[in-house]
Amino acid sequence: MSSKLDNLIRLTAQTFLQRRESLNSAGLAGLYSPAAGESQSTFQKSFSELLAAVNNIKGDDVGLSKLLQYLNQLKRHKVTALYTGIYEGPLFCVCIFILYPKSKIPLHSHPGMYGILKVLHGDVVVKSYTSINEVDYRKPTLPTFNAVERVECLSEKSSPAIITPENNLHEIVNQENQSAVFLDILSPRYESENCYFGATEYKPGVFEINQIPCPTTFHTITIPFPFKVKPPDRSSLS
Ligand SMILES: [Fe+2]
Numbered sequence: 001m002s003s004k005l006d007n008l009i010r011l012t013a014q015t016f017l018q019r020r021e022s023l024n025s026a027g028l029a030g031l032y033s034p035a036a037g038e039s040q041s042t043f044q045k046s047f048s049e050l051l052a053a054v055n056n057i058k059g060d061d062v063g064l065s066k067l068l069q070y071l072n073q074l075k076r077h078k079v080t081a082l083y084t085g086i087y088e089g090p091l092f093c094v095c096i097f098i099l100y101p102k103s104k105i106p107l108h109s110h111p112g113m114y115g116i117l118k119v120l121h122g123d124v125v126v127k128s129y130t131s132i133n134e135v136d137y138r139k140p141t142l143p144t145f146n147a148v149e150r151v152e153c154l155s156e157k158s159s160p161a162i163i164t165p166e167n168n169l170h171e172i173v174n175q176e177n178q179s180a181v182f183l184d185i186l187s188p189r190y191e192s193e194n195c196y197f198g199a200t201e202y203k204p205g206v207f208e209i210n211q212i213p214c215p216t217t218f219h220t221i222t223i224p225f226p227f228k229v230k231p232p233d234r235s236s237l238s
Helices: 003-022 027-031 041-055 064-073
Strands: 081-088 093-099 103-109 114-121 123-131 145-155 161-163 167-174 180-187 197-203 206-212 220-222
Touching: 003 041, 003 081, 003 093, 003 180, 041 114, 041 180, 064 081, 064 093, 064 114, 064 180, 093 103, 093 167, 114 123, 114 145, 123 161, 123 180, 123 206, 145 197, 161 167
Parallel strands: 081 220
Antiparallel strands: 081 093, 093 180, 103 167, 103 197, 114 161, 114 180, 123 145, 123 167, 145 206, 197 206
């Protein structure tokens, strides 16, 4: 597979290992802490380098045509998206979502996590929400809270969208009549039991966010990533 993809995995490992080291051996659990480590200049430098590498990834680098073939072979039946993991480990994951036409990944949280989203095909609208007051997203249930909204319309020409431990909720919508494909990097990895789904209600000047169960209309199928990639040095990721 593309050496760009191998390089991306290497850079992602380097970036988030630096974050882990900046936490001074807090361990993986500590990585889910809000805003942990991002003030460290080495982490910021590495994160910027990683963003540039993500921005450079094109559909051909991840075998886009093969992934779209999968999509066409599967009969769509109440499926929102296909998911494939390029690399998955406790420190980070690099994966791809293929979003069907006119579908969306509903509003969900990423407690204490960094995320980078790069569109490789089609167009998506990302609506992200940042709480006005401090919210500990790691709690299993959350009170209603107010947040400000940011809307980004992204295509393959767009720079990556970012989530940080503070800017932590988003929904991803494909409003178009064609599929949309995006690369997603998350660190630490997504732990579904720690995350929650939300519903927004517009109030004057803010959006009120309430926790809801996972919408029954949201259904993702996992498919194997059809190419080999070079994994990061496992001794450093234990
Ligand atoms: Fe997400």
